[in-house]
Amino acid sequence: MSDPLGQLAYKTLQQGRSLAGLAHKELNSRLMAWLAPKAKANVVPLAPAVLAELRQSMDALLELDWREAEQGLYPSQLLFAGPWLDWFLRYPLVWLDQPAIWSRRSRRDVRDLPRDVNPEQFPDYYLQNFHHQTDGYLSDRSAELYDLQVEILFNGTTDAMRRRLIKPLLTALPQRNQALPPRILDVATGTGRTLRQLRGALPKAQLLGIDLSSAYLRQANRWLSQLPGELPQLVQGNAEALPFADGSMQAVTCVFLLHELPGAARQACLNEAFRVLEPGGVLVLADSVQLSDSPQFRGAMENFRRLFHEPYYRDYISDDIPARLGEAGFMAIQGQSHFMTRVWSARKPVAGAS
Numbered sequence: 482m483s484d485p486l487g488q489l490a491y492k493t494l495q496q497g498r499s500l501a502g503l504a505h506k507e508l509n510s511r512l513m514a515w516l517a518p519k520a521k522a523n524v525v526p527l528a529p530a531v532l533a534e535l536r537q538s539m540d541a542l543l544e545l546d547w548r549e550a551e552q553g554l555y556p557s558q559l560l561f562a563g564p565w566l567d568w569f570l571r572y573p574l575v576w577l578d579q580p581a582i583w584s585r586r587s588r589r590d591v592r593d594l595p596r597d598v599n600p601e602q603f604p605d606y607y608l609q610n611f612h613h614q615t616d617g618y619l620s621d622r623s624a625e626l627y628d629l630q631v632e633i634l635f636n637g638t639t640d641a642m643r644r645r646l647i648k649p650l651l652t653a654l655p656q657r658n659q660a661l662p663p664r665i666l667d668v669a670t671g672t673g674r675t676l677r678q679l680r681g682a683l684p685k686a687q688l689l690g691i692d693l694s695s696a697y698l699r700q701a702n703r704w705l706s707q708l709p710g711e712l713p714q715l716v717q718g719n720a721e722a723l724p725f726a727d728g729s730m731q732a733v734t735c736v737f738l739l740h741e742l743p744g745a746a747r748q749a750c751l752n753e754a755f756r757v758l759e760p761g762g763v764l765v766l767a768d769s770v771q772l773s774d775s776p777q778f779r780g781a782m783e784n785f786r787r788l789f790h791e792p793y794y795r796d797y798i799s800d801d802i803p804a805r806l807g808e809a810g811f812m813a814i815q816g817q818s819h820f821m822t823r824v825w826s827a828r829k830p831v832a833g834a835s
């Protein structure tokens with residue numbers, strides 16, 4: 482059912498989020514240049530035509546987000562959802578954290594982690610301050626600020642990008658007996674924002690989330706326990722060695738993980754997703770666009786890598802993800818780009834099917 486007023490309200494909300502994100506980043510970079518000049522990153526200037534194309538592709542993302550909600554793929558309330566008061570109250574903490582970030586950037590220190598972290602419990606590639614984030618992924622303070630920081634980074638479009646995995650998921654999810662809800666695992670679930678979108682689209686599904694960070698899972702539990710319905714099961718563990726039985730899931734999702742992994746770990750995660758899926762099960766990935774699908778955004782990708790500590794991003798943007806999916810055993814591989822996100826879906830073949 483068409484709802485022009487609702488759509489206008491969504492557009493207005495998104496314009497506000499976008500302006501808030503842009504204003505924050507502009508002020509932050511000016512203050513950093515003034516107070517911590519050594520922290521400054523050399524960014525590539527983007528041509529006006531590229532900026533216009535970015536703007537258009539963001540508008541197309543929001544238009545599609547609205548349309549798919551109207552089509553009933555997920556409730557339109559999801560488009561307006563956000564812990565607004567919580568974010569408002571936490572915003573000063575984002576600023577209070579900035580001097581520590583500038584200082585680490587000036588020192589080129591990307592391994593400044595809490596003292597009580599036992600490095601033997603984590604892969605070495607993980608023990609870094611991704612995005613120059615204080616404590617990396619390894620503290621409650623980091624987990625409390627993460628959603629708001631990502632919201633600012635992507636000018637308020639992050640959930641709209643996460644929701645792009647819902648349509649391929651619903652389309653490819655194996656048809657099952659109504660009495661047996663699908664089991665869906667979200668790998669690297671972080672603070673659970675993707676699970677929140679999935680709960681909206683699939684209220685009856687049995688949802689599970691796994692992440693290496695217990696602090697992020699605690700935050701996910703706080704958000705998700707406020708939702709009606711079954712509480713998703715949250716498990717601490719490594720995506721490279723999932724603690725689930727072979728063939729135990731109907732679907733696996735994974736959002737914004739691959740670009741934070743070295744190539745071998747990326748492949749290991751895809752292999753593990755394949756193992757835990759039942760034959761006919763579906764994997765849906767969402768991550769950054771790449772050079773092959775969005776060459777026009779090369780400069781924006783380069784700036785992302787220069788501005789935020791993303792040690793594996795350069796390798797990721799030229800990696801052949803469909804080839805990796807094929808190597809893991811997947812078939813029916815499809816990809817689509819939405820603004821800065823690439824979504825791939827792939828199916829685990831049923832024995833004997835070609």
Ligand SMILES: C[S@@+](CC[C@H](N)C(=O)[O-])C[C@H]1O[C@@H](n2cnc3c(N)ncnc32)[C@H](O)[C@@H]1O
Pocket residue numbers: 604607618643668669670671672673674675691692693694697718719720721735736737738741
């Ligand atoms: C950029 S965040 C994305 C989180 C979430 N999917 C989202 O959409 O916001 C990356 C997440 O991957 C997790 N992570 C990184 N390496 C991992 C691994 N090998 N196994 C499990 N989780 C991992 C981090 O703890 C972090 O929560």
